[in-house]
Each structure stands twice: as C-alpha cells, then as structure tokens.
Amino acid sequence: MDRPALTLPDTSDPRRLPGCPAPAKLNLFLHVTGRRADGYHLLQTAFRLLDWGDTLDFGLREDGEIRRTTEIAGVPPEQDLVVRAARLLQAHTGCRLGADIALHKVLPMGGGIGGGSSDAATALIALNRLWGTGLGRAELQALGLQLGADVPVFIFGRDAFAEGVGETLQPLDLSPAWYVIVSPGVSVPTGEIFSAEGLTRNTPLIRMADFAASTTRNDLQAMACSRYPEVQRAIDWLMQYAPARMTGSGACVFAEVPSARDAERIAASCPQRWTAWNVRTASRHPLYEWLE
Numbered sequence: 001m002d003r004p005a006l007t008l009p010d011t012s013d014p015r016r017l018p019g020c021p022a023p024a025k026l027n028l029f030l031h032v033t034g035r036r037a038d039g040y041h042l043l044q045t046a047f048r049l050l051d052w053g054d055t056l057d058f059g060l061r062e063d064g065e066i067r068r069t070t071e072i073a074g075v076p077p078e079q080d081l082v083v084r085a086a087r088l089l090q091a092h093t094g095c096r097l098g099a100d101i102a103l104h105k106v107l108p109m110g111g112g113i114g115g116g117s118s119d120a121a122t123a124l125i126a127l128n129r130l131w132g133t134g135l136g137r138a139e140l141q142a143l144g145l146q147l148g149a150d151v152p153v154f155i156f157g158r159d160a161f162a163e164g165v166g167e168t169l170q171p172l173d174l175s176p177a178w179y180v181i182v183s184p185g186v187s188v189p190t191g192e193i194f195s196a197e198g199l200t201r202n203t204p205l206i207r208m209a210d211f212a213a214s215t216t217r218n219d220l221q222a223m224a225c226s227r228y229p230e231v232q233r234a235i236d237w238l239m240q241y242a243p244a245r246m247t248g249s250g251a252c253v254f255a256e257v258p259s260a261r262d263a264e265r266i267a268a269s270c271p272q273r274w275t276a277w278n279v280r281t282a283s284r285h286p287l288y289e290w291l292e
C-alpha cells in the first residue's frame with residue numbers, strides 16, 4: 001500500500017512542531033436552505049476530508065509575537081487566517097507565548113477546497129498543543145467558527161454532514177474513495193457567489209440518511225459557472241469520465257473515480273491550461289488524536 005501524502009509532524013522537540021498537515025475538503029453536495037438575518041446562509045452539505053493539503057511549521061516564541069516567516073502571494077500576514085487564528089487563541093486564553101509560523105502552500109486559493117480554513121484549523125490545533133492552552137475539540141470548533149464557516153469541520157476532524165452555516169456537524173462514515181480534482185485557473189470569491197441576486201436559497205431540507213449524489217446538487221454551481229465560464233468548461237471536460245460537480249463556492253470541480261489508476265490516468269490527460277490532481281480520501285484529520 002502506498003503511504004499517505006499527509007503525515008504526522010515530528011513532536012520530539014517541545015518548542016517546535018514542524019510539518020503539521022492542513023488537509024483539503026470537498027463538499028459532496030451543497031444545498032442553500034435559507035438566509036439568516038445577518039446575511040449568512042443556512043446550508044446542508046457533506047464534507048469529505050482529503051489526503052492532500054498544505055503544511056505548517058510552528059516554533060515557540062517567548063515574546064508573544066506572532067510572525068509568519070514565509071511569503072504567500074496575495075495574502076499579507078495581517079490578513080492570513082493562520083495569523084488571525086493564532087491571535088484569536090492568544091486572546092481567548094490569555095496566553096502570553098507567541099510563534100513563528102511557516103506556511104507551505106500547496107492548495108489552490110479560492111478553490112472551494114477550504115485551504116485557508118484548514119490552515120487556520122491546523123494553527124488552532126497545533127498552537128493549543130505548543131502553548132499548552134488545553135482547549136477541547138468543541139471549544140476550538142467554536143473559536144474556529146469566528147474565523148470562517150469552513151474552519152470547524154477541520155477541527156471536528158472527520159467526514160461530516162453539516163447544517164447551520166456549516167458548523168452543526170454529524171459524523172459520516174464513508175468508504176475510502178479516489179477523486180480527480182480540477183482547478184480551472186480562476187479564483188471565485190465566496191462572498192460574491194453567496195450575495196448574488198438570483199441564487200437558489202430555498203432548497204427543501206433533506207434528512208442525513210437520504211443524502212446521495214443522485215438526489216443532491218451544489219446550489220452555488222450555476223451562479224459560479226455563469227460568472228466564471230471556465231468552471232463550466234472544467235465540469236464538461238470531467239463529465240466525460242464520471243459525474244462531476246463543483247466543490248464549495250468553486251472554482252475547483254471534482255469527480256469520484258473507481259481506482260487510483262483511473263484517477264492518475266484522468267488527471268494526466270487534463271488540458272494544459274488547467275491543473276488536475278488525483279487525490280484519495282482520509283478517514284480522519286491527521287491531527288485528530290491531538291484533541292479529546
């Protein structure tokens with residue numbers, strides 16, 4: 001058997017946590033079922049964790065400073081969800097320790113695969129350990145929600161059926177699977193799609209037991225495709241091989257395929273102007289055991 005792409009960090013030095021994984025997610029379906037008074041949308045979605053992601057290195061600082069030590073194009077440190085997660089954990093716990101944080105970006109940004117959210121979740125989980133702040137899973141999930149609707153599921157650490165704005169989570173037991181994921185080279189701003197006039201916002205609620213690919217869809221897909229036609233083209237291309245749809249608010253699209261070999265073959269034949277990955281699922285977040 002081949003080894004997982006994402007592995008556990010080295011925990012031998014109590015002052016450093018190098019190589020902490022931040023996995024991507026897929027939304028197997030996404031229904032918009034309503035809108036809250038504050039503008040946020042009520043959803044039903046199924047999150048699936050992937051064995052593919054960014055990695056982060058954390059080093060302890062005694063002076064309380066939070067420093068990002070790597071350059072990320074288009075994301076200044078002050079806006080980085082990782083830096084914001086670290087500051088939020090400090091503020092919430094009164095911890096006076098700081099950290100140097102190196103972020104090694106692999107996941108496409110604005111791709112609907114939750115890269116920034118997962119980085120933030122990994123920062124909360126890793127710093128909670130490095131600083132000895134001792135928060136439990138539920139408290140960290142609530143803290144994560146302050147950073148974004150997609151952060152809690154990565155702290156929950158399992159495939160999940162989600163409701164509310166994405167924070168009410170029930171575990172899903174799904175069989176291991178292989179996916180082809182295509183990034184059509186555009187970045188779709190989540191807020192733009194949710195606020196678009198004409199978005200479907202009244203899909204009837206389904207029961208968790210009734211969720212199946214054939215009876216569900218992504219309610220954000222039509223709007224994303226009409227504004228970013230390259231997303232539709234990527235879906236049409238992938239549809240030649242297997243049923244394909246968009247994840248999250250886009251831009252990435254995905255299809256489940258029967259085997260690792262199929263995933264590799266299809267990803268290798270992707271048109272050059274796009275990027276494709278063959279990715280397998282992960283049953284748990286690699287840092288799952290770090291929280292009670």
Ligand SMILES: C[C@](O)(CO)[C@H](O)COP(=O)(O)OP(=O)(O)OC[C@H]1O[C@@H](n2ccc(N)nc2=O)[C@H](O)[C@@H]1O
Nearest residue numbers: 039040041117148149150151165166190191194248249
């Ligand atoms: C589309 C999904 O990726 C599906 O998992 C998420 O719902 C988006 O989660 P996210 O990227 O963490 O989003 P946030 O950073 O919380 O919100 C970005 C913007 O999207 C809109 N937003 C997001 C989530 C939600 N349930 N309703 C919304 O209306 C809000 O306008 C918000 O200003």
Ligand SMILES: Nc1ncnc2c1ncn2[C@@H]1O[C@H](COP(=O)(O)OP(=O)(O)OP(=O)(O)O)[C@@H](O)[C@H]1O
Nearest residue numbers: 080081109110111112113114115116117119150248
């Ligand atoms: N650590 C980070 N990594 C990526 N993007 C970040 C990060 N911190 C802040 N951002 C900002 O968040 C935006 C969305 O990034 P992200 O990769 O999370 O999108 P996404 O995959 O569409 O997320 P989601 O599925 O959660 O909506 C980026 O365009 C960037 O400006």
